[in-house]
Amino acid sequence: MHYIHQIPAYVLLGLTRGSMYALIALGYTLVYGVLQLLNFAHSEVFMSGAFGSYIVVHAVVGDGKGTPSWAVPLVIVIGLLSGAVTGASVAWTLERVAYRTLRRRGAPKLAFLISAIGASFFLSQLAGKLFNRFRGNGFPKYFDQNRQVLRISTARVQVFEVVIILTAVIMMIFLDRLVAQTKLGRSIRAVAEDAPTAALMGIDIDRTISRTFVIGGALAGAAGFLFGTAFSFSNTVGFDQGTKAFAAAVLGGIGNIRGAMMGGLLLGLVEALVPPIPHIGIQWTDVVAFVVLVMVLIFRPTGLLGERLGRAA
Amino acid sequence: MNAGDPILVADKLTIRHGQLTAVHDVSLSVAGGELFAVVGANGAGKSTLLRTLAGLHKPTAGTITLAGEDITRLSPDRRVRRGISLVPEGRRLFLSMTVEENLLVGGANGRPGSWTADRVFELFPWMRSRYKEQTAHLSGGEQQVVAIGRALVANPRVLLLDEISLGLAPVVVKRIYETLPALLGTDMAVLVVEQDVAQAMRVAGRFQCLLEGRTTLEGKPSDYTAEQVEAAYFGFGSAVESWSG
Numbered sequence: 001m002h003y004i005h006q007i008p009a010y011v012l013l014g015l016t017r018g019s020m021y022a023l024i025a026l027g028y029t030l031v032y033g034v035l036q037l038l039n040f041a042h043s044e045v046f047m048s049g050a051f052g053s054y055i056v057v058h059a060v061v062g063d064g065k066g067t068p069s070w071a072v073p074l075v076i077v078i079g080l081l082s083g084a085v086t087g088a089s090v091a092w093t094l095e096r097v098a099y100r101t102l103r104r105r106g107a108p109k110l111a112f113l114i115s116a117i118g119a120s121f122f123l124s125q126l127a128g129k130l131f132n133r134f135r136g137n138g139f140p141k142y143f144d145q146n147r148q149v150l151r152i153s154t155a156r157v158q159v160f161e162v163v164i165i166l167t168a169v170i171m172m173i174f175l176d177r178l179v180a181q182t183k184l185g186r187s188i189r190a191v192a193e194d195a196p197t198a199a200l201m202g203i204d205i206d207r208t209i210s211r212t213f214v215i216g217g218a219l220a221g222a223a224g225f226l227f228g229t230a231f232s233f234s235n236t237v238g239f240d241q242g243t244k245a246f247a248a249a250v251l252g253g254i255g256n257i258r259g260a261m262m263g264g265l266l267l268g269l270v271e272a273l274v275p276p277i278p279h280i281g282i283q284w285t286d287v288v289a290f291v292v293l294v295m296v297l298i299f300r301p302t303g304l305l306g307e308r309l310g311r312a313a
Numbered sequence: 314m315n316a317g318d319p320i321l322v323a324d325k326l327t328i329r330h331g332q333l334t335a336v337h338d339v340s341l342s343v344a345g346g347e348l349f350a351v352v353g354a355n356g357a358g359k360s361t362l363l364r365t366l367a368g369l370h371k372p373t374a375g376t377i378t379l380a381g382e383d384i385t386r387l388s389p390d391r392r393v394r395r396g397i398s399l400v401p402e403g404r405r406l407f408l409s410m411t412v413e414e415n416l417l418v419g420g421a422n423g424r425p426g427s428w429t430a431d432r433v434f435e436l437f438p439w440m441r442s443r444y445k446e447q448t449a450h451l452s453g454g455e456q457q458v459v460a461i462g463r464a465l466v467a468n469p470r471v472l473l474l475d476e477i478s479l480g481l482a483p484v485v486v487k488r489i490y491e492t493l494p495a496l497l498g499t500d501m502a503v504l505v506v507e508q509d510v511a512q513a514m515r516v517a518g519r520f521q522c523l524l525e526g527r528t529t530l531e532g533k534p535s536d537y538t539a540e541q542v543e544a545a546y547f548g549f550g551s552a553v554e555s556w557s558g
Binding site for chain 2: 183186187189190193194196197198199200201202203204205
């Protein structure tokens with residue numbers, strides 16, 4: 001059968017998309033862990049990372065023609081770093097402006113949500129005004145993203161897929177170790193579990209929250225670069241990717257780091273594998289994704305791995 | 314600074330929770346190397362007082378000084394860095410973490426000093442073999458001991474212990490109290506808040522009794538009879554176990 005024959009290719013597509021969902025989902029889950037806040041503006045952190053890295057990469061390679069192949073990995077690292085720095089800066093500022101001010105005044109949860117939505121619109125519209133002359137453009141073609149590097153059964157693995165999946169896996173392992181083994185990671189887990197007691201143990205809660213936003217922002221910003229490498233984007237790219245990534249975080253268990261990674265990959269795989277089944281059709285992709293989410297939540301209301309930051313599963 | 318000089322001084326503290334005034338005009342001072350007990354019945358305001366010393370509540374009036382520095386407005390984490398650690402009521406360990414991680418969190422943000430995980434193990438040898446265990450799997454008494462260890466590794470000048478006997482078997486409480494004098498070796502001050510008066514009086518050098526947020530008695534346990542403390546504790550005579558026998 002044609003569908004069965006194509007499964008390896010769909011899996012590859014699913015892992016590629018899922019890696020990006022997972023990177024963005026981690027930001028939702030980290031912030032939820034320490035603040036029990038749904039940071040709806042996180043989608044715009046991702047979008048900012050895409051534009052920030054676009055501008056830097058464009059400045060480095062121009063239109064990309066004639067970039068020597070030895071320089072390509074370097075440009076990719078520059079792109080990842082500039083995306084991460086942009087994302088981290090936007091997330092840090094967001095926390096300072098939109099959330100910390102409310103926290104100081106003991107505002108109710110609802111006020112944070114409205115502030116988040118407002119910040120999301122603001123960032124998206126601002127990017128539209130500043131950058132939409134880039135609309136429809138992907139990144140400069142400084143390397144042949146679609147060159148096939150290997151073939152696994154029917155799956156033709158292209159360069160950009162290798163870059164995305166590999167980078168995402170490295171960053172996720174790095175984050176997992178950071179949270180499990182470093183002083184900052186323990187502070188984040190302590191604040192997530194019991195903030196007043198964390199303060200009694202000498203942890204500066206505001207600083208820990210700030211750093212949590214920075215980590216989540218860096219991951220999302222780097223994901224923005226990866227997305228831009230593969231697809232074209234505009235100032236509204238955050239909404240679609242962000243909503244899916246948020247769904248992935250909930251799917252895995254919001255607040256749970258490994259849950260966000262798993263939820264992201266799973267959602268990517270479902271989106272890639274289910275719609276092409278004969279008689280379904282890819283126009284049903286979003287419907288399939290959210291039906292799966294709702295089904296999981298009916299049977300496991302706290303998501304697949306449950307709500308718990310840190311030492312998960 | 315000489316031993317015997319007050320380290321922590323609370324001067325005329327008044328603490329309100331909304332409309333309710335939990336603590337009225339209470340003063341106390343604790344010296345290095347001293348074990349000081351604040352006793353009182355449920356609702357006397359002793360936990361509120363202790364949490365205010367640690368920075369979890371802001372007093373509406375009065376000042377708190379640590380080694381001469383006014384710390385009344387400092388946040389709890391800044392106080393830890395200056396040398397005040399609270400073992401909170403109900404232990405409040407990070408249950409998703411191991412014993413090791415709890416001690417690492419406690420030690421990471423405190424002061425440098427002689428209290429390390431190894432020194433805690435000398436005091437509580439069982440802990441060494443269960444270092445990698447998640448604290449959720451420990452018994453209540455073991456958790457209480459880890460909570461004390463977690464505060465000790467921050468090397469406090471003043472260790473605040475809030476109701477460490479709560480919810481524990483009497484034999485376990487007795488064993489924990491027996492270790493307290495060992496903490497006083499250097500110049501650390503220990504301030505315990507306790508409902509179990511007899512237990513606290515056995516170990517304390519000085520004490521203060523609170524009733525409805527006011528100080529009703531203070532001094533050395535040997536200065537008063539059980540009946541006098543009873544009267545201060547309840548506001549009228551009743552039966553309190555004697556601590557002198």
